[in-house]
Structures are given as structure tokens and as C-alpha cells.
Amino acid sequence: MLVYENTKAGFLDGALEAQLVPKIKQGYQSQGVGMGSPGEVRSWKNSLQYMHSVLSGSSVPSDAGVAIELKIPLTSKRIDFLVSGYDAADSANVVIIELKQWEGDSTERVETQDGIVKTALGGGIRETPHPSYQAASYAQLLSDFNITIREKPIELHILAYLHNFEAQHRETLDNDLYRPYIEQAPIYIRGDAKKLRAFLESQIDVGDDRENLYAMNEGKIRPAKSLQNSLLEMPEERDEFTLIDSQKVVFERAVELTRRCRRDGQKRTLIVDGGPGTGKTVVAINILAELIQNDMVAQYVSKNRAPREVYKEKLRGDKLVKEIEHLFTGAGSFVETESNTLPALIADEAHRLNEESTFFGRGENQIMEIINAAKFNVFFIDESQRVHIDDIGSKDEIEKHATELGAEIEESTLESQFHCNGSKGYIAWVDDVLQIRHTANADGFDLDFDLRVFDSPEALHAAIEAKNEQTRLSRVVAGYCWEWEKDGRADPDATDIEIGDYERSWNLDDSDPWAIAEGSIDEVGCIHTCQGLEFDYVGVIIGDDLKYRDGEIIVDHEARASTDRSLFGIKKMFDEEPEKAAEIAEELIKNTYRTLMTHGMNGCYLYCCDDELQEYLGTRIETISTTH
Incomplete structure (x- = not known):
């Protein structure tokens, strides 16, 4: 779906008459979508002025197609700017241009990740895809799913134009680290307007009066x-x-x-x-x-x-x-x-x-x-x-x-169980132990499952490390009771979880999935990085948000780290609706540990920060070992 489409001549006239941004706004509104913040509107005004300068003195035919904001199949993403026509060999061509407001002094490479950079976005410095990667991925999506592009065919030529990016910082982005993507989608920065113009002229020799843009926009989607x-x-x-x-x-x-x-x-x-x-x-x-x-x-x-x-x-x-x-x-x-x-x-x-x-x-x-x-x-x-x-x-x-x-x-x-060695009985036992529900498995379960309580987190972690060397995949996880400090999230030497002499980092914030990333056995994962996954053996550190007092499992929402958003707003709810808040806190904290404890296919190792809970779980596990 196109937000704005015109010929080159119509685009240039609209820019001179200051009608482009109002028409883009109108295009968004017609699709029931808001254009965005005043900052986004200013960005469009800025970028379109640069594209006007590139096209106004060019030999690109006046009836070449120009489009703004083409929605990409299967995503909510849109391509910023497109120019369409035919080349000298009568091949249908569309040039895809990813426009960026970035400046060089606020942009830096991320050498530990594939196709990622850091730059100023949303009021802070954030990680985001390299512009060439972004443009190339958009073209790949179109090629994979738009039948018209494949069958006509329409050749897609992709590039990124960072019109505010200063030449002295070129090496930050135009770097061998990103070479595979830059070769697919070259980067043009401030001072490259003539080069960009020459590229457009080389691809668009004959105008198409938007024919190829319409064909792309109306093409049915089907996998290539x-x-x-x-x-x-x-x-x-x-x-x-x-x-x-x-x-x-x-x-x-x-x-x-x-x-x-x-x-x-x-x-x-x-x-x-x-x-x-x-x-x-x-x-x-x-x-x-x-x-x-x-x-x-x-x-x-x-x-x-x-x-x-x-x-x-x-x-x-x-x-x-x-x-x-x-x-x-x-x-x-x-x-x-x-x-x-x-x-x-x-x-x-x-x-x-x-x-x-x-x-x-x-x-x-x-x-x-x-x-x-x-x-x-x-x-x-x-x-x-x-x-x-x-x-x-x-x-x-x-x-x-x-x-x-x-x-x-x-x-x-x-019905089939893969976790917990194929036993619904173990899951029912966990429900009974955590007092989620009383079950017939209060006294145990009948299966060969390695369930232990360890006296220290060091011993637990060492045991899981040993299992990881023997089996396909074993990991240590914990309740979110320790802060995940922002400054150390990508630093393997930073420690977040400290229990006596035990010091470990939460899962590192990088591009690789934590559960299968190299070195993640040395770290500790949380519910958000392992839910939906499975391990051969799982080691679970139960934090102070779960305790045992007078025969009852109790939860303590205040023991959760402030960086955990799982219970965001619960304190206010306790002031307004204490009974409802208590019910929600109990459900979510118990569910968290139920989920963590049932992510091992062959075994679950436990350590509890609360001494009484540690003793209670040890007793429950001893009961199993003496009855089977």
C-alpha cells in the first residue's frame, strides 16, 4: 500500500509548493494510520528536500514514478522512497531508497553483532540494523513474496541515503564489518548527492508513469x-x-x-x-x-x-x-x-x-x-x-x-511430554509443591528424573556446567530478583547476581539467542530468555520472591528487581485493590518458578535463597527418593 505516489514532475512541483507533507499526512489518514510525532514530520520535510535536490537537476525522465512509504508484505514496515521506470535495455527497474536522519558523531559500530549499529534514536543511543542491512532485508521480503516482482520481472536496486551524515565519519558505517550488506545496498552520505543522482540516471532511462509502482503495490503475495x-x-x-x-x-x-x-x-x-x-x-x-x-x-x-x-x-x-x-x-x-x-x-x-x-x-x-x-x-x-x-x-x-x-x-x-522425561506426574508434583493446586502426586512421581537441591549456587552451577559438557544443552536460570544493570548488559565481566561468594552475570544483551549462544553456560538466564525453550538439564536459582513460612509457600513481590517489568504497577494495585493485587502477584511468581522448574527434559537442580524454602524442598525431594 502506497502512502504517496506521483511522477517525478509532480513530486518536484509538490515540493516547491510545500504540498508533499500534507499529502503524505492525507495518505496516512486514508489508511487509518497516524503519521507520527512532530519530530517525524520534521524528518520528512528534511529528507524530502534532499530528494528534491537530487532529482531536480537530473536527467531522470519527468514521467518516472515516485512513491513514498510502500508497505512491505508480512510486516508493518514501509519503504521510505522509490523511483520507477525502465533502463536503456527496456528492463523494469525500481530504486528503493532508505532515508536516514543520522549524524556521524552519534553513530558507532557494534562489532560483536551482525549488521547492527548504535545511533541516536528515540531520545537515546540505541542498537538498530545497519541502513544497508535494513534496505537489503526490505528488498528480500519483496522479492520473496511479491509475485509481480518475480514474474514481470521488476529489478530492485537498493541503497541508503544518510543526507546528514558527515564525511569524516564515513568509515563508521562504510566499513568491512558491514561489507556483505553494503555490496547489496550502497551508502550515500552528505556530499554524495551528485553520485546518487548519477546512479538514478543510470537505472531510470525511460519513464513509466508509475506503472511499475502500481504493479508492485497490487501484486499478490505468495512465497517464492x-x-x-x-x-x-x-x-x-x-x-x-x-x-x-x-x-x-x-x-x-x-x-x-x-x-x-x-x-x-x-x-x-x-x-x-x-x-x-x-x-x-x-x-x-x-x-x-x-x-x-x-x-x-x-x-x-x-x-x-x-x-x-x-x-x-x-x-x-x-x-x-x-x-x-x-x-x-x-x-x-x-x-x-x-x-x-x-x-x-x-x-x-x-x-x-x-x-x-x-x-x-x-x-x-x-x-x-x-x-x-x-x-x-x-x-x-x-x-x-x-x-x-x-x-x-x-x-x-x-x-x-x-x-x-x-x-x-x-x-x-x-498430550505427549518431552520435558521432564515424559511425565505429567512431575509437573503435577511441582504444582503441589508450589501450592498452585493440590494433586495426587503430592508424594512423588514414577519416573527416572534427576531432581536435586544443592547447598550453594556454586555447586548447582558447577553441576549444570558438567551436564552441559555431557548432554546437548543445559543452562542455569533464576527468578528475576537481581537488577540487570544497563551499563553492564553487554559486558561479560560485569556481575549482576551475587549470593555470598557466587557472582554471575545475567544473560548478555547481544544478537545471539542466549539459550544457544556461545558462553551462555557461564551466565544466568531469566524467564524472558528461556520461556518457550527446553534444556536437557536446568538449574533453577529461586530468589527471595518465593519463601516458605509456617507450612505455606508465600510470595514477596517486593523482592523482584526494579528492572523486571513483569509486575510493573503491582504496588499501585496493592494500594487500590489489595486482594486482587495479592492474587495476581501469587499467580505470576508461582507460574514463573513452575515454568523454570519444568524446562529440563532429564533433570532439574534447585537452590533457594530462602533457607526455609530450601529445607522444605529438600524434604519433599527426600520423600520421593524413599518411596520410589
């Missing part, structure tokens, strides 16, 4: 054969993607419902209930790959970055196929998506969905937005894993919005 080939063998080559029992049943049902939606146009929602270790994410990834193979556009959706990044890496394996990047997206991506735009969306960890979809408070309800955006949607959910005060994901909430949007609803359940 190259993308299908990339995905074809990936799950088959990795044993961890094999489906068994109820997983296979849910997979086949989801694929069949998607086909039905394509045939009859009826909207459908499938709700899949699955406890810890039932393989929800494995089924979700298999559905994604299968739908892409069947010429249907689909995306894997989750609020948490951790499962998206980990399973994206696992799916790639050693192939490092960049094309699959855009098949994994966040839950806030569909605020502006029109109804039934996509054939299918696969929402994993649906219990973590929120109402407001962005940091700026936009969006109404993520569940509603996902259902609205696709003809078919499947939600994988475990209501007992809601761990954040903003989590709204429940079967009732999904059914409510599906009904309102005219979707037929089905429910299914995943």
Missing part, C-alpha cells in the same frame, strides 16, 4: 520457490523437528483447516492447549514450513524474542539462510494489517500476548489483531505459563475475539 527450497529440507534434517502422537494430529489438522480457508473463504481459529514440554513450538515450526511449501504465506508469531530467535537458528542449522528471517515476527506486528491479508498466522506462547502492541501504546489487542490479520490462525497456549502482569492470553479471550470476527473455532490438546 527459492524460499520454499530453503525450507524444504530443514525440518527433515533435524531430529528435534520430528512429530509424534498428538503432535502429528494437531499438525495435520492445522494444515487441513488452512486449506479449507483457502477453498471456501471462511475464517477459522484453532486453539491448541499444551503444557510444558508438549512440543508446542516444534509443531508450530512444522506447520510454518508445510504451509510455505504449499504456496501459502504464513508467519510464526510470538511476543517473546527468545523462542523466535532460537528456533529460527535451529531451523537454519548451518545454512544461515537469511531468507527465513521475515517468517518470524513479534506479536505487535499486525496493528495496521487489514483484515484477512494473510492466509495463516501461527501464534506460539499465546498466553504471553498483550493488549497494547507497541512501546508507544498503539494497538488494541494482540489476540484480536492476529485473528483479524489472517484467514486461519492457530494459538498454542498454556494458561499456567502467564508470568507478566500484562499477559492476557487465555482460551476465553481467544474465543471471544474469534467469535466477534466471524471465525469458526476448534480446540485441540497436545
